[in-house]
Amino acid sequence: MPQFSDTLFNLIRSRHSIRRYRPDALPRETIQRLLEAATWAPSAHNRQPWRLAVITAPAVKGRLASALGDRLRADRRRDGDPLAAVESDVKRSRERITGAPVVIVACLSLRDMDRYPDERRATAEKTMAIQSVAMALQNLLLMAHALGLGACWMCAPLFAPDTVRAALALPDDWEPQGLITIGIPADEGKARGREPVASRTVFLDE
Numbered sequence: 001m002p003q004f005s006d007t008l009f010n011l012i013r014s015r016h017s018i019r020r021y022r023p024d025a026l027p028r029e030t031i032q033r034l035l036e037a038a039t040w041a042p043s044a045h046n047r048q049p050w051r052l053a054v055i056t057a058p059a060v061k062g063r064l065a066s067a068l069g070d071r072l073r074a075d076r077r078r079d080g081d082p083l084a085a086v087e088s089d090v091k092r093s094r095e096r097i098t099g100a101p102v103v104i105v106a107c108l109s110l111r112d113m114d115r116y117p118d119e120r121r122a123t124a125e126k127t128m129a130i131q132s133v134a135m136a137l138q139n140l141l142l143m144a145h146a147l148g149l150g151a152c153w154m155c156a157p158l159f160a161p162d163t164v165r166a167a168l169a170l171p172d173d174w175e176p177q178g179l180i181t182i183g184i185p186a187d188e189g190k191a192r193g194r195e196p197v198a199s200r201t202v203f204l205d206e
Helices: 002-014 028-039 058-078 083-098 119-146 161-168
Strands: 050-055 102-108 150-154 175-183
Touching: 002 119, 028 050, 028 119, 050 058, 050 119, 058 083, 058 102, 058 161, 083 150, 083 175, 102 119, 119 150, 119 175, 161 175
Parallel strands: none
Antiparallel strands: 050 102, 102 175, 150 175
C-alpha cells in the first residue's frame, strides 16, 4: 500500500502543463482510455454531467481556433489593447489548439441534474455540476500524464461558450467549460512550484 501511494503522489506532483506536441496522431484506444478515466470521477448525485467533444480532425480544430480567435480579438480590441499584443495572443491561442493532435472540449449539461424553483438552490446545483466536470478533467489530465502524454487545460471556452457551441455544432444543453490539448510532448514544458500547504490551510482541531 505505501508503495502505491508514493507512486500516485509522485504522479500528481510531477504533472504539469505541456503546450507543444509532436505531430504524431494518438491511437483511438489511447483516447478511449483517457475518456474512461474521466468518467470514473465523482459527480453530484452520480449524474455525471460532463459532456466531452473529442476533436482530431485538423479542419475542425482550425474552425474552433478561428472562432475563438475572432472572439478574443473582438474582446481585446474592445478593451483598447494594442493591436500587436492582441494579434500575438490570437496567434498563440490558434497554434496551441491546431498544434495538438487531440483537443477535448469539456462541457456540462444540466439535463440530468435536480431542479429547484429558487435561485439559491438552483445556483448550488449548477456549481456542483461545474465541480463534477472539473474533477473529470483532473482524472483525464492525470491519466494522460500516466501514459507519458502531455496535456494542457485551457479555459478560453468559458469566455465564449456560444461561440464554441456554434463552431462545433454542439447540442443546446452542452455548456462549454474548457478544453484540453493532448499529445506526445515536443518538450518538457515548465514545471511550476506550489505555495506551502500551511499558507492555504487551517486546522480546526478544537
